[in-house]
Amino acid sequence: MVLEKLSKLIAEHKDVDPAGITLETTLESLGLDSLEVVEIIMEFEEETGVAIEVNEKLKTVGDVVKLIGECE
């Protein structure tokens, strides 16, 4: 569920197919820089109302999903 929502947001940002995004996909391979990661996380927050503590050790989409899970 979280992955699905997150993939959709990433896909909108990067003009890619959300189906190609998995937990193992790295943020780097998606071409996401740190500002874009924060942007996407804040958009996720606004849609879901979950307050997310961002940290800088996020490497993969799975890391972001895990982080959101911890904050829910």
Next chain:
Amino acid sequence: MLVSPLCTLLGIRYPILQGGMAWIADAHLASAVSNAGGLGIVSAMNADAGWLREEIRKTRTMTEKPFGVNIMLMSPFADEVAKVVAEERIPVVTTGAGDPSRYMKSWLAAGIRVIPVVASTAVAKLVRRAGASAVIAEGGESGGHVGDLTTMVLVPQVCDCVDIPVIAAGGIADGRGMAAAFMLGAVGVQVGTRFLAANECTVHQNYKDRILRAKDIGTITTGKKLGHPVRCLKTPFSRRYLAMENDAGVGKEELEAFGAGALRLAAKEGDEINGCFMAGQAAAMVKAEQPAAEIIEEMASQAELLLRGGTRWVS
């Protein structure tokens, strides 16, 4: 006289913060700016707790006015210097290179006003939620580590998305830029490059001379390939760096290694071949070496004059 809520918030006379420039913003520059009525900032850069504590104490012997500390969140010593500012009860901490949320609780408990540097609206919202007292919206005209957005575009949007004071940074080196920042919605400015030429700034004379000689097209941004672009003067080092960056055969590690320590070489040794002379686009607007107090008074009085005259455009 300029009136800004930032002056009340920080206990300063002029709404001017001095940028937390690594290897440059030390006790000498910070105390001079604070004594002149601005907010001087000591940069904790990549230094350890012992160095920072000593620099803070030194600054205290040179000024009785409030001053701040800039914490570079990517520093290997970030955790320990974060403790030092709380223990030393530093009134204002500015942060760069990341999200300060992890230190926010302890800083707020120590009564510190936290003012993060932000390069996008999402980061501004994030730090506001975490308890920031104000934000510095820094456009890509700045020197050192920069974002993509310009000051002109970033500042009004940050003003629209947070309900805390916004300080504009990037490209501001005189009263015109300062007045413009207020028109964009900011209530103060952060100035880095112009203070490089302050008499009290201890940066190497070669660095000051390079700033004074800089032309409008005299800076470039390097390091985009590594994901953290840096604006610096065009010098043999930065040209070589850019060539390496554009060479597909040069790896990221090699590039990192080539850049390591280059700012120190410029700031401390004045090494014009191997040094990285970080500076904002406004370098070309810096015309003279002056006392920090003169810089601040000139900027503030020019801004005041322009803001007073703003009504001439309306009937």
